């Protein structure tokens with residue numbers, strides 16, 4: 001009897017409808033007063049977003065904005081350091097409290113804690129001919145770290161709390177002080193005053209201490225030269241280990257490609273870095289809008305290469321197409337110029353982060369116009385179906401179903417580009433609102449994925465996350 005009851009309960013549990021989902025308009029990557037570039041306060045950002053019908057705000061203030069150049073061999077002593085406003089500079093606790101207060105200031109609005117991190121920079125050139133600060137604008141967005149201690153130890157270059165200990169200056173300092181002490185003791189016992197040599201050794205010990213303080217060592221120093229992805233991977237792994245999301249920000253951004261002079265004989269340069277998407281692992285996606293669709297996101301680009309690695313099992317996590325608005329000033333256009341429509345289980349921080357991790361969202365770029373709406377995005381075969389971020393087990397000939405409309409209900413013609421496994425399968429023109437079904441009888445891959453990109457005649461765009469197909 002008990003067994004029957006358990007069985008009945010299990011059947012009922014299986015038959016129970018899933019928790020009621022909500023579709024949340026989500027904007028990500030804004031800077032407030034906690035960043036040196038942010039012109040608005042967090043409550044002002046919340047108000048601006050609320051006025052545009054936004055449900056979820058993900059501000060990403062700059063975690064650390066400190067760089068320095070030191071002259072060899074006394075890089076710790078003879079140095080120039082530039083420190084600008086950032087979360088670390090103002091205070092992590094204050095930032096987290098301000099985010100909580102901003103959320104409370106507007107009931108119904110969800111504010112997800114996040115930061116923008118520059119994990120690494122490097123110097124090229126020389127102080128005499130001119131220095132270039134390279135890769136300073138290669139950024140990762142880290143979403144959903146939980147405690148102030150988690151933020152404090154983000155292993156970004158310049159953050160001493162996130163650095164390893166450097167042992168050799170301490171060992172050298174101790175050896176020098178011991179040698180100076182022993183020599184001084186012998187000299188004093190012989191009735192002599194400490195010699196010049198003894199004083200020099202003690203001074204050298206003090207110099208090593210002053211130059212080495214605070215004895216922080218980074219995996220890669222800014223003087224090592226050459227591009228290396230390990231400092232970025234380290235930040236990603238750190239976030240992953242704490243259940244947080246990492247998203248590559250603006251990988252195709254061209255605005256720092258040519259060196260920009262920031263001080264006499266100092267320039268800043270960051271070439272676009274779409275290859276970050278394939279060179280690093282275990283992150284959750286990249287900013288497709290506004291600066292990731294030109295190279296990383298084109299059919300056959302780095303995003304498709306990454307998804308190809310995922311379906312063949314070479315890399316552990318799939319990769320989603322996020323929308324980031326990169327908003328610093330009110331003159332940057334509407335705060336929802338690009339946004340994500342997130343299919344969350346409820347209106348909470350945790351539910352939003354869960355949906356973002358699972359890929360249950362699509363991204364839109366519409367400027368100040370009402371955005372496009374993806375009402376249906378589904379792969380089906382043999383009576384089963386799957387949506388964004390999910391995997392369909394089925395034959396190689398699935399059916400693709402798309403339903404599109406405009407938030408503003410304006411009629412327009414849109415073109416849907418269907419990509420399968422990195423290749424464009426077909427392009428289809430539809431009238432909005434409209435539906436499109438496609439039976440893909442040309443697929444030969446047992447394991448693959450489908451995604452769509454949409455552009456309408458008013459230049460509004462939409463990109464879906466992939467749906468995977470396995471045998």
Ligand SMILES: [Zn+2]
Pocket residue numbers: 116137139249250
């Ligand atoms: Zn950035």
